[in-house]
Amino acid sequence: MDSFTPVELETLADAVAERVADRLANRRRLLTRHELSQVIGVSVPKLDTMLRDGELPVIRVGRKVLFDPHAVIAHLAMNSRGA
Template sequence: MFATKHSAGALASELTPCELQELAERVASEVALRLSEQALLVSRNQIASLTSLSVADIDRATKNGDIPFIRRGRRVLYDPQDVVRALKNGGVSNE
């Protein structure tokens, strides 16, 4: 359950400054870890620019299943690392 302002304040008053600092560092560390685990997703224009392919090539590769993509509602997004890996393993060429 989430702490209310009152109960969070009560908890903080029960902790020593060292314990409070340790808690803050643990929370910051956990947040940083979770953020680093999230994939950076980019649009088709951005992935075209990153790979030196045309948007038409990206559209064709997406349609053919040559590169991985993620659908978020109506948007199609790409993880650059996954796309580069797929291209290296025989996906579309950038000729």
Template sequence: MTPYELETIADAIADRVADRLANRRRLLTRHELAQVINVSLPKLDTMLRDNELPVIRVGRKVLFDPHSVIQHLAAKSKGA
């Protein structure tokens, strides 16, 4: 392979990796989720205590997938 061909392949791989990283979902902390769904931290803590939100536990850390939380809240509001 020529250096040009190798560089073309490397660029294509770099573009694919960048696309996959851009599409990856990011997990949020309590503070970030409260801002996203526009509730106070005490209200969010109440929702957590009452098991109203889907959570991801990593050790003692509680994280949230914002897409799952929003879908869960939307489904809950339709049922109410």
């Protein structure tokens, strides 16, 4: 393998950094009930009621209940238009 020139190394480093930044920006973080209640502006008891009534898309990992905030907001927006 030939050695890289400093300019080639800098170009490679920039390309790798850009790719990593793109992947991190597109990563979705799952939220707990408390975190989601803050995001959508409802109390945790109200969120629990919505969850019990099947009004929210959830992701279950064992006994843990997590939420994709993008999916929840899209679901709520779609259902509010139909109401």
